[in-house]
Amino acid sequence: MEHLIVHKSGHLKQTVNFSEESLEFFDRRSTISWRHTFFDHYEEASVILDFSGRVLSINPAFGKMFDCTQKELLGKPLIFPFKNLQQEFYKMVQSVLNGEKIVYQQLLRRRKNEDQMFPAKLTISPVFSSEEDIKGILVIIKDQTEIDEYKTLIELQNETLETEENLLLDITKHIDELIILFDLEKNKIIYTSPAFERKLDLNLVDLYNKPSLLRKRFDIEKPKQLLHFFKCTNSGHRTLEFKATDLRKNKLRWFLFEITPILEMDGTVKRHISILRDITELKEKNNQIKQLDQLGAIGQMAAGIAHEIKNPLTTIKGFVQLLSEQAKSEYSDIILSELERIEFIMGEILLLAKPQTNISFKKENLNKIILEVMSFMHPEATIHDVVLNRNLAPIPAVSCEAKQIKQVLINIIKNAIEAMPHGGNIRIKTYYSEGFIRMNIIDTGKGISKERLQRLREPFYTDKEKGTGLGLMICYKLIEDHHGTLHFTSEEGKGTCVHIKLPVAT
Numbered sequence: 429m430e431h432l433i434v435h436k437s438g439h440l441k442q443t444v445n446f447s448e449e450s451l452e453f454f455d456r457r458s459t460i461s462w463r464h465t466f467f468d469h470y471e472e473a474s475v476i477l478d479f480s481g482r483v484l485s486i487n488p489a490f491g492k493m494f495d496c497t498q499k500e501l502l503g504k505p506l507i508f509p510f511k512n513l514q515q516e517f518y519k520m521v522q523s524v525l526n527g528e529k530i531v532y533q534q535l536l537r538r539r540k541n542e543d544q545m546f547p548a549k550l551t552i553s554p555v556f557s558s559e560e561d562i563k564g565i566l567v568i569i570k571d572q573t574e575i576d577e578y579k580t581l582i583e584l585q586n587e588t589l590e591t592e593e594n595l596l597l598d599i600t601k602h603i604d605e606l607i608i609l610f611d612l613e614k615n616k617i618i619y620t621s622p623a624f625e626r627k628l629d630l631n632l633v634d635l636y637n638k639p640s641l642l643r644k645r646f647d648i649e650k651p652k653q654l655l656h657f658f659k660c661t662n663s664g665h666r667t668l669e670f671k672a673t674d675l676r677k678n679k680l681r682w683f684l685f686e687i688t689p690i691l692e693m694d695g696t697v698k699r700h701i702s703i704l705r706d707i708t709e710l711k712e713k714n715n716q717i718k719q720l721d722q723l724g725a726i727g728q729m730a731a732g733i734a735h736e737i738k739n740p741l742t743t744i745k746g747f748v749q750l751l752s753e754q755a756k757s758e759y760s761d762i763i764l765s766e767l768e769r770i771e772f773i774m775g776e777i778l779l780l781a782k783p784q785t786n787i788s789f790k791k792e793n794l795n796k797i798i799l800e801v802m803s804f805m806h807p808e809a810t811i812h813d814v815v816l817n818r819n820l821a822p823i824p825a826v827s828c829e830a831k832q833i834k835q836v837l838i839n840i841i842k843n844a845i846e847a848m849p850h851g852g853n854i855r856i857k858t859y860y861s862e863g864f865i866r867m868n869i870i871d872t873g874k875g876i877s878k879e880r881l882q883r884l885r886e887p888f889y890t891d892k893e894k895g896t897g898l899g900l901m902i903c904y905k906l907i908e909d910h911h912g913t914l915h916f917t918s919e920e921g922k923g924t925c926v927h928i929k930l931p932v933a934t
Contacts, residue, residue, distance in 0.1 A: 473569040474566065475487075475566075475569075477565045477567060478564055479521050483503065484564055493571065523552075524553065529551070531550070531551055532551075533549055533572075535547060536548045547576050553565075553568075606628070606704035606706075607701065609700075609701055610658070612698055649671050661696070667687075669682065671683070680882075682706070682708045684704075686703045687700050687703075752764065790828070791933045793823075797830055798820065798837065804838070805841050808845065814848055815852075815853050817854065821857075823859065823860045826930045832909070835902070835903075836907060841854060841869065843900075844873060852923075855871075864912075864930065865930045876916065876918040876924055877920055881916055884916060
């Protein structure tokens with residue numbers, strides 16, 4: 429055999445006779461001794477080459493990987509796996525002669541199908557004799573196919589996880605529910621959905637640092653019960669309804685709190701996910717449904733009572749008038765006054781009871797109706813030292829029954845005048861917004877308490893000495909018959925605003 433001396437430049441410098449030394453080092457006895465040691469039992473494919481690239485020995489793993497035997501390859505150049513490395517081989521030899529160990533990533537070829545290539549990691553190191561002379565080159569080949577597949581799989585999983593995380597963030601970013609991830613051990617909010625900023629006008633960074641901002645923003649009805657519900661370590665799913673006053677807007681709001689605990693492996697609860705829903709609108713609708721049910725019940729009752737009372741009432745009134753003309757009793761006027769009051773109450777009940785089948789809706793100018801009502805109410809307002817003002821913007825026509833809208837306005841203005849026994853101001857404002865005509869009737873009276881505001885739609889609820897408690901119910905009903913809405917806002921000692929919204933005529 430010839431020993432090739434290769435410089436760093438890669439050029440062949442000289443050759444020496446190496447056959448005797450190599451045969452002496454790799455004789456059959458030495459090879460058998462080597463094969464019974466680590467080399468033969470090593471799991472990775474390994475081959476020992478001389479400095480010309482000829483095979484001195486292979487292990488069984490190499491034979492299995494490339495479908496060959498040592499007998500076939502012994503003394504022959506190992507070309508088939510390394511065709512693409514031939515030009516690099518002598519540089520590798522030079523590095524090995526310098527005692528270096530080389531790790532190389534490369535595509536190798538199978539023997540039977542040379543077009544079939546696979547990714548491999550090559551570890552190339554020198555083989556030393558007992559005298560510590562370099563006698564050959566050891567090449568260890570590790571098939572990277574499975575590792576690369578795992579890497580690809582991990583990359584795909586990471587991409588999937590990233591996509592899922594982005595999708596989850598997109599979902600939580602755009603839904604209206606308020607989501608909180610809370611750490612019970614650290615007593616700290618870990619995550620809140622962006623809806624907190626959008627729905628409650630709270631800065632998320634401030635909320636993370638100071639959860640107490642929620643308590644400052646809302647006057648919660650039962651704060652201790654809510655705190656216990658939130659910090660409870662119970663492993664069961666739970667819900668709680670509570671109401672709170674938005675101090676910034678001075679508005680009562682209802683919330684549904686839903687908590688789902690996150691269980692650890694040992695069954696303990698260290699974190700939980702909370703979903704907070706604003707159900708104020710739902711509660712208001714439920715209250716409206718209850719009030720409509722009450723109206724229906726009153727209507728059924730009134731329809732029956734009306735037929736029973738109307739005729740005898742007319743008869744009694746007639747005879748009292750005859751008696752008063754004959755007897756001239758001092759009580760006759762009182763009796764007639766009370767009979768007329770009964771007739772008035774019956775009229776209001778019947779208005780609620782009977783469906784308005786003969787209503788004739790026409791396109792009307794709401795500003796014109798308001799001016800007519802203000803002219804009609806002006807004498808009564810003057811008597812009570814109340815000034816009527818207006819701020820009427822140009823608005824489209826509404827489809828309505830003018831008499832009924834006048835009845836609503838007269839009722840509301842009368843209530844406002846009565847709320848200002850020492851005089852004051854009433855201002856009526858109109859404007860157009862989002863397809864609706866909006867009208868605000870604002871007074872400077874004594875205002876309405878929160879308790880009374882919630883009960884304004886209840887039948888027969890009134891604080892007036894001679895009131896029936898049906899006037900506002902009739903107003904609500906008439907506006908709803910016009911497919912509009914009516915609601916009150918008020919602050920005690922500062923006045924009340926009645927908000928009316930009616931659709932534009934089509």
